[in-house]
Amino acid sequence: MRTSAPGQSALLMADVADFLEARGVRYAVIGAMAAAVHGVVRASLDADAVVVLQVREAQALRQALIEAGYEAAVRTGDADDPIPGLLEIKDRHGNRVDLLLGLRGMDPELLNRTRQVRLADATLEIVGREDFIAMKAFAGGPVDLADARAIIDLDRGSLDLELLRRLAQRFGRDAVRVVQELVGDAD
Numbered sequence: 001m002r003t004s005a006p007g008q009s010a011l012l013m014a015d016v017a018d019f020l021e022a023r024g025v026r027y028a029v030i031g032a033m034a035a036a037v038h039g040v041v042r043a044s045l046d047a048d049a050v051v052v053l054q055v056r057e058a059q060a061l062r063q064a065l066i067e068a069g070y071e072a073a074v075r076t077g078d079a080d081d082p083i084p085g086l087l088e089i090k091d092r093h094g095n096r097v098d099l100l101l102g103l104r105g106m107d108p109e110l111l112n113r114t115r116q117v118r119l120a121d122a123t124l125e126i127v128g129r130e131d132f133i134a135m136k137a138f139a140g141g142p143v144d145l146a147d148a149r150a151i152i153d154l155d156r157g158s159l160d161l162e163l164l165r166r167l168a169q170r171f172g173r174d175a176v177r178v179v180q181e182l183v184g185d186a187d
Contacts, residue, residue: 001069002120003091012095013047014122019065020051026111027051027099028127030135037117037126040150042143046096050127051087052111053101058087065089082138105138105171107131130160134167137178145178152182159183 002011010033020027032044053061058074065072071090077083085101113128129151136148152159161183168179
């Protein structure tokens with residue numbers, strides 16, 4: 001384990017990334033860590049990633065994590081929840097990583113558009129900017145929208161607006177409307 005104290009969830013994410021890669025599980029880091037990679041730094045006590053796993057596969061992964069010395073729990077969402085399940089991983093210092101077991105509307109190609117970033121001798125797969133912005137538009141909370149707006153403002157010219165609009169459509173009308181507001185109608 002790379003962690004040695006509380007407040008090191010990014011290092012725990014590096015451990016979890018190694019764990020996932022060793023088992024052939026593809027993932028993309030999302031949330032505050034992805035925002036930081038894309039240029040918007042904000043504090044967070046945990047690290048988040050999305051994986052494409054069924055709940056029964058997550059249960060097997062949970063057991064392997066426990067055997068490796070982590071605390072791990074699987075939670076499932078109800079029929080209305082856009083997140084079908086969550087695998088919560090903690091180390092002995094209380095650092096936490098949440099693995100979302102998919103997200104309703106998520107483009108399955110998201111895992112092919114990640115950006116690799118090195119952290120503590122690990123390579124992390126970070127969600128691409130357009131996917132990140134579309135996910136934030138779907139989530140729709142104040143922090144989510146602030147993250148999306150800031151990332152757009154940092155380098156609007158390099159965004160693939162066609163891809164962004166297509167991704168927003170997968171999340172539904174509200175996400176499309178939010179993305180239109182964020183990027184403007186002039187495009």
